Amino acid sequence: MTTAYASTRSVALVGLDPRVVDIEADAVPGPAELHLVGLPELSVWPARARIRSAIFNSGTAWPDAKVTVSISPEIPPVYDAAADLALTLAALAACGVVPPERIAGRVFLGELALDGGICPIRGVLPAVRAAVTAGLRTVVVPADCAPEAAQVPGAVVVPVTRLGEVIDRLRNGTLDAYRYRPPEPSATVARPPGADLADVPGNEAARRALEVCAAGGHHLFLTGDGPATMLAERLPGILPPLGVEAAREVAEIYSLAGRSDRAPGAFPPLCAPHHTSTPAAIFGSVAANRPGAVSLAHRGVLHLADAPEFGRPALDGLSRPMDTGEVRVTGLGRTVRYPARFTLVLDARRCPCPEGRECACTPVDRRRYLHRLALLLPRIAIRAPVAWENSGGGAGESSAAVATRVVAARLRAGHRLAETPWRTNAEVPALELRTSFAAEPEAVELLRSAVNTGLLTVEGFPRLLRVAWTLADLRGADRPGVDDAAGALELWKGADGEGR
Ligand SMILES: [Zn+2]
Incomplete structure (x- = not known):
């Protein structure tokens, strides 16, 4: 274990009001533990369970370290799991599993499944717009959300499907090579043929x-x-x-x-x-x-x-x-x-x-x-x-x-x-x-x-x-x-x- 600190970004949504959040992780040698700070209390346990299980199922051994991951500003009051991916990568980077410099300054969005898959999230459009507005153009999103994310002008969208794949690409420095390229838009948008x-x-x-x-x-x-x-x-x-x-x-x-x-x-x-x-x-x-x-x-x-x-x-x-x-x-x-x-x-x-009944x-x-x-x-x-x-x-x-x-x-x-x-x-x-x-x-x-x-x-x-x-x-x-x-x-x- 070499690194002890890492940071990255995600976006939390409150109503339609997106907020870019900082995610920081500290690791100290010791028995394997994961602490989450800044999450609504009810969300901590399920989030930790998803993160641990996803890491295990991605074929990465949980490092021998006590890791504390914090989100700031604190995200109220519901944690919709869109920050799972960012929390996980910050924890792994603090332990030296992936290079911390490759997650810094990037935005990660995605909910983890227990098997290590990365699930689509709701609200990717306002979330990506908030990231780009904050000057954070590279946004890693669940693959199913990439076409939607790419609608935001100026966004560099990187689609991902599994945690193991993200870890591998961060290690060998190829994450950006998989940038999403949206299909050419058709020239005119005709009114959909509807009822007349x-x-x-x-x-x-x-x-x-x-x-x-x-x-x-x-x-x-x-x-x-x-x-x-x-x-x-x-x-x-x-x-x-x-x-x-x-x-x-x-x-x-x-x-x-x-x-x-x-x-x-x-x-x-x-x-x-x-x-x-x-x-x-x-x-x-x-x-x-x-x-x-x-x-x-x-x-x-x-x-x-x-x-x-x-x-x-x-x-x-x-x-x-x-x-x-x-x-x-x-x-x-x-x-x-x-x-x-x-x-x-x-x-x-x-x-x-009721219809058809004589009215009295x-x-x-x-x-x-x-x-x-x-x-x-x-x-x-x-x-x-x-x-x-x-x-x-x-x-x-x-x-x-x-x-x-x-x-x-x-x-x-x-x-x-x-x-x-x-x-x-x-x-x-x-x-x-x-x-x-x-x-x-x-x-x-x-x-x-x-x-x-x-x-x-x-x-x-x-x-x-x-x-x-x-x-x-x-x-x-x-x-x-x-x-x-x-x-x-x-x-x-x-x-x-x-x-x-
Ligand atoms: Zn009647």
Whole structure:
């Protein structure tokens, strides 16, 4: 035994917030022992078991040394095992099994299996970006994660599959020779062929509502028995592609969720959790450091089918991300934030009766059923009925035709909001709607009289002004007039005029 000290780097993720961590190992001669410092207490025992077993199974004898490995800053509160590889190599380098200078200044990511295999980790995209941002360009990752890691500009990605292989390559100095070379990217990314709006029979009012929702980023509530799910699934197809920054955010969320294979690339995501989903599946989990459905819908569409069937915690919990664009999850004594700026599509049948059963509900029953959505409905500015209709011959308008109008409207709004932090009409604060972005006086007057007659609440007033702006953008006008305000009121009431 010659060396007594070694250091290397890894990355710990807290929410989507990656931190480069220093890993240092000290070895003193003596009976074989491994101490881990700076890990959450519950993680120490399993981590030590994985490391010892992996070393043994890689054909390397555990050196006769008492080794202390520390992580700093301390990684709270969950240790997701991504630092296993770095901890192990630091310990081995301190004992002189591998040359310490070949692990210094490099970042190692990977969870060890008991048999010495190196398992893929979640969140490799944000982790590698953090390493490169910290000036640490060479990143050793599990082979399955290499294509994802290589998406980070400037990263030198070295894929590995087994601990024994890493030890051999560090000893003979060939680790970097196996740098990952990503395949040439294809020249253009076409929109994936998906379901088309032309397939949805009839439902003119709901199709129009969907278009306004897409053009302004407004939430949508569909009521009745009808093709609500078909419409929701077609919403991403009429939204503009994501910008570079938004696409990166979305890709990192899918990486952390361990669902990179389902990442939507340049297009807005759609996430439709089932009503039996747990709150952790919907909002995310601190203990698992895993984002939930509201974040998998970030910059895209969150669809809740049969919304009143969801539990109250799920429904009420949505109001905060709807207001702030992020979700806060608490657990293990901490709060973690994940981005969650989505367009919500809710649908509900008119009453709780199972499909096909004759309905005997009273108006009170129906009101009680929809009352479960009490916190959400006031936040939803657009409402439309759906029904199973005969298309009456001839297909409806295609997604491509609708998307053309949506993109044009978004461009108008984008120009107007260019110097602001907001991208869509739905995001513009109420104050700005009175000052920088004021509608025609007649339009404001019409909505104000709706407040006076009790049709609209004071909180609902700015929501309808935002929709009026979107209607103006769709028809290419400079600002909303009285017709746009009237159109917003119609969308608020729903075409069947039920109101709220
Ligand atoms: Zn009923």
